[in-house]
Amino acid sequence: MNFENPSISLLNEKKLYIFDMDGTIYLGNRVFPYAIRFINHLRASGRRVLFFTNNASHSPKFYLEKLTRLGFSPSSSEILTSGDVTVEYLKRHHPGKSVYLVGTPDLENNFRENGIPLLSGKEDRADIVITSFDTTLTYEKLDNACRLIRGGAQYFSTHPDFNCPTETGFIPDSGAIAAFVTASTGKTPTYFGKPYPETVDMICEITGVTKDEMCFFGDRLYTDIAIGRRHGVTAILVLSGETQPADVDAAAPADKPDFLFPSLDEVDQAMFG
Secondary structure (H helix, E strand, C coil): CCCCCCCCHHHHCCCEEEECCECCCEECCEECHHHHHHHHHHHHCCCEEEEEECCCCCCHHHHHHHHHHHCCCCCHHHEEEHHHHHHHHHHHHCCCCCEEEECCHHHHHHHHHCCCCECCCCCCCCCEEEECCCCCCCHHHHHHHHHHHHCCCEEEECCCCCEEEECCEEEECHHHHHHHHHHHHCCCCEECCCCCHHHHHHHHHHHCCCHHHEEEEECCHHHHHHHHHHHCCEEEEECCCCCCHHHHHHCCHHHCCCEEECCHHHHHHHHHC
């Protein structure tokens, strides 16, 4: 692999550092100690941190508890998920519409707490069907989703990730579930999360930081890096999760990261010595 990073001064001048979680700062329940060290250095230097995950199978409260347990010392305002972006989009653009959600109980509770009316799946029609990363997935849920989409429901998905990295390997994620529904119905969903513009817009609105003042760290080319390259945000790829060196070599120039590091350990050393 032949990749040359630009000057580290480009990263030093940022105000907001946005971190993917799985594969970037931890794998499952195995924390990367250097990630904690790097994030502590950022905070100590007066820079802001945001944890953003496409994994909508858990609520922000779950991630707050997990990140605290792993040693990252987060505040609730530092955590955002693709589920949150989807909820906000529904509230702004489809208020009161009925939704059938294929998701975990944690995601269902997050929707209900935000006033999104959820259907049971037994209904004849729905305004919107949403699929996500559902570790409680059943054939009945898939059947309900496909039937309601064929009946005219709009189709959304919280995020496009095909696989979720864990300490024991990859497991099927939201994009794989959406591919099943698309194969059956012929309908491709409108996706949220990374790399879609709604996520960048929401981060800008919540933080008050402009695109050129922030940067994304992540382990996936098609989500973490794509969100930066498509929307004018500096994107840093680490090879501690899904992406392999061969994937970077095979990527088109427009899809390659702005920076490439083996892990956040090397970013920390480059920025703080």
